[in-house]
Amino acid sequence: MATPVTHEQVDLAEVDLMDPQLHTDGPPHALLARMRREAPVRWNPLPDGTGFWSLTKHEHVTQVSKDPGTFSSYKGGIFLHPDQVVPLDLNRNLLLYKDPPEHTKYRLILQKAFTPHTVAKLEDAVRARFTKIIDDVIEAGGCDFVRDIAVPGPLGVLCELMGLPDEDIPRLFHWTEKIEEGQRAPEPNAASETFVEMAGYLYEQIERQKAEGQEDTLVMRLRAAEVDGQKLDDSEILVFFGLLVFAGNDTTRNTQAHGMHVLLEHPEQLAQLRADPGLIPQAIEEMLRYTSVVQWFARTATKDTELGGQAIAEGDRVVMWYTSASRDEDVYEDPDRFDIHRTKQDHKAFGGGGRHFCLGAGLARLELKVVLEEVLRRMDGLEAAGAPERLPSSWANMVTSLPVRFTPGRREG
Numbered sequence: 001m002a003t004p005v006t007h008e009q010v011d012l013a014e015v016d017l018m019d020p021q022l023h024t025d026g027p028p029h030a031l032l033a034r035m036r037r038e039a040p041v042r043w044n045p046l047p048d049g050t051g052f053w054s055l056t057k058h059e060h061v062t063q064v065s066k067d068p069g070t071f072s073s074y075k076g077g078i079f080l081h082p083d084q085v086v087p088l089d090l091n092r093n094l095l096l097y098k099d100p101p102e103h104t105k106y107r108l109i110l111q112k113a114f115t116p117h118t119v120a121k122l123e124d125a126v127r128a129r130f131t132k133i134i135d136d137v138i139e140a141g142g143c144d145f146v147r148d149i150a151v152p153g154p155l156g157v158l159c160e161l162m163g164l165p166d167e168d169i170p171r172l173f174h175w176t177e178k179i180e181e182g183q184r185a186p187e188p189n190a191a192s193e194t195f196v197e198m199a200g201y202l203y204e205q206i207e208r209q210k211a212e213g214q215e216d217t218l219v220m221r222l223r224a225a226e227v228d229g230q231k232l233d234d235s236e237i238l239v240f241f242g243l244l245v246f247a248g249n250d251t252t253r254n255t256q257a258h259g260m261h262v263l264l265e266h267p268e269q270l271a272q273l274r275a276d277p278g279l280i281p282q283a284i285e286e287m288l289r290y291t292s293v294v295q296w297f298a299r300t301a302t303k304d305t306e307l308g309g310q311a312i313a314e315g316d317r318v319v320m321w322y323t324s325a326s327r328d329e330d331v332y333e334d335p336d337r338f339d340i341h342r343t344k345q346d347h348k349a350f351g352g353g354g355r356h357f358c359l360g361a362g363l364a365r366l367e368l369k370v371v372l373e374e375v376l377r378r379m380d381g382l383e384a385a386g387a388p389e390r391l392p393s394s395w396a397n398m399v400t401s402l403p404v405r406f407t408p409g410r411r412e413g
């Protein structure tokens with residue numbers, strides 16, 4: 001039997017980083033490390049005969065992210081197929097697909113909901129949610145950390161923000177799964193039907209919130225928002241809603257679950273966190289860096305240019321591998337080591353640092369802090385009770401199950 005070719009031996013010119021097989025056990029870190037050393041700006045061939053430039057260094061990811069004039073989100077979208085998930089025309093209503101100056105105007109609509117002040121005010125509500133979520137499992141002495149904690153937490157917080165009833169959490173979960181599947185599907189437009197269902201739901205919610213006089217929800221704020229003196233049209237409101245359901249949900253879920261898993265793999269660091277909860281904020285940054293759950297977004301060159309010594313032609317697509325940039329050895333010492341004492345930040349988990357930098361970063365950090373504080377405070381003897389299950393995807397580092405056990409405790413809610 002032939003010996004399988006290892007990541008150290010494979011011919012880099014032939015590797016397709018989008019092949020889900022390479023992501024079965026999570027991101028292919030050894031291969032990405034080799035690319036950072038040998039071919040940081042590398043042409044990645046695709047099975048359909050096209051390809052894209054693959055960027056694995058922190059420096060190039062930052063450069064592209066901060067130069068939307070040369071590397072556009074609007075021109076070819078942010079996934080490899082312009083019509084990925086839904087048709088490009090609909091996608092282009094999405095903040096992520098806009099370039100300045102349009103992007104700046106539309107981002108302002110959401111920005112007010114995510115200022116540090118607004119986010120800080122949410123802390124009590126977020127804590128109350130996690131108290132209840134932990135109450136539901138604490139007496140049992142074990143749970144599936146993904147299903148029971150990391151899924152309902154971020155979805156509940158989104159309901160809070162948007163003024164949606166908690167009983168709709170399973171519906172929102174179903175739609176996120178569908179949008180995720182649409183992202184992974186080989187054929188474009190795979191989530192169009194889901195958007196039709198979401199539109200029906202959104203308009204029901206608008207009517208209900210109007211009738212009940214709920215004014216300060218994100219849904220009502222989107223309805224009242226104006227760009228250049230014009231109200232948003234129905235499809236713009238829908239896409240904003242879809243964006244929040246998509247961007248604010250499984251990203252946070254996967255970071256919570258992977259972050260918890262990596263802590264369980266490092267019990268000495270878990271014990272240090274229990275002894276000194278003051279370490280939690282920097283532990284969260286390390287969890288974000290180490291797990292970097294959104295692996296990449298794409299841009300399209302608007303003109304001929306050069307990057308890392310390679311000639312990039314107008315119309316070429318470039319893919320920024322955030323996962324790899326967050327482990328660049330030129331920036332982080334011993335980058336594959338998980339270390340909650342690390343003080344160097346500037347990881348790329350929330351994007352390359354340009355104008356599309358994650359708008360929900362403050363909220364995600366708050367949720368991660370609260371879940372960690374509450375889990376450490378209430379779940380003594382926390383440990384893994386089985387191996388995590390992953391969903392192989394080149395785009396998102398996803399975990400679907402993480403069985404854990406702990407000393408049973410008392411409800412507090």
Ligand code: HEM
Binds near residue numbers: 244255292294349
């Ligand atoms: C740990 C959790 C999260 C991760 C890892 C994450 C990651 C990202 C990434 C990588 C981007 C693209 C940045 C770029 O292209 O430069 C992004 C954009 C975005 N995220 Fe997050 N995100 C998280 C949580 C959230 C939450 C909780 C929300 C809101 C409820 C949110 C809302 C958004 C929005 C609206 C954008 C688009 C910003 C723009 O295009 O201007 N995200 N996020």
